[in-house]
Amino acid sequence: MTTKKRAFISFDYDNDEGAKIMLAGQAKLPDSPFDFKDASVKEHLTGDWKEKVRRRMDNVDIVIVLCGQKTHTAAGVSAELEIAKEKEKEYFLLAAYSDKTCTKPTAASASDKLYEWTWDNLKTLIGGGR
Template identity: 70%
Template sequence: MANKKRAFISFDYDNDEKIKMFLAGQAKNPDSPFEFKDNSVRDHLTGDWQQKVRRRMANIDVVVVLCGKHTHTAKGVSAELTIAKELKKPYFLLAGYSGGGCKKPTSASSTDKLYKWTWENLKLLLAGNR
């Protein structure tokens, strides 16, 4: 598929690395509208990790925020979403688990919708339908 969106995936490293791998795997589907470009960094990296995130986000088209059951406590995810907003990067919040209980990062606004993760929804969201 031509013109794939370059996606930065923000997620809670401590609790949701498995679902990030599922999303990265979907990027490999032949009809995938996105490519996995970069992802969250751990906030205990040396140096200014937020500046590293800014550099990583500079060349992406969209930020996918994977929301799990503990995302509201993940300071790094909240900071990454704030950076995406500052850089005016389009983003959306994706519920990482179908059973419910997924939480938004604390930097999400009350109007930020938490979208259900299905293949069709993902393709629509990446196309800008949000």
């Protein structure tokens, strides 16, 4: 069996926590290609929170950016994406809702595609198919 990728989930805590809980739950499925390792926090961590996020990202293989309706206004998500890019971590943007308009964080590149959240897509994206 292949080793599961350790994932950091970046998300808008105020608006998309329910979607994050569902995504973390999918990591527990028997055929999941990833383990939920870490995620955004509500309060900016005490001290230099960005430094703490950097350290957390040292322990992950991939960053999943969960995009909801207000992700473009979530400064923390953009900061986390910047850190992921700086650390050259693999990442992808995942639409948190199929029935709502999801937005990208401001730190996303124009070429960053927003992927539909399906189980098959998730497995392909984590496997490097983008």
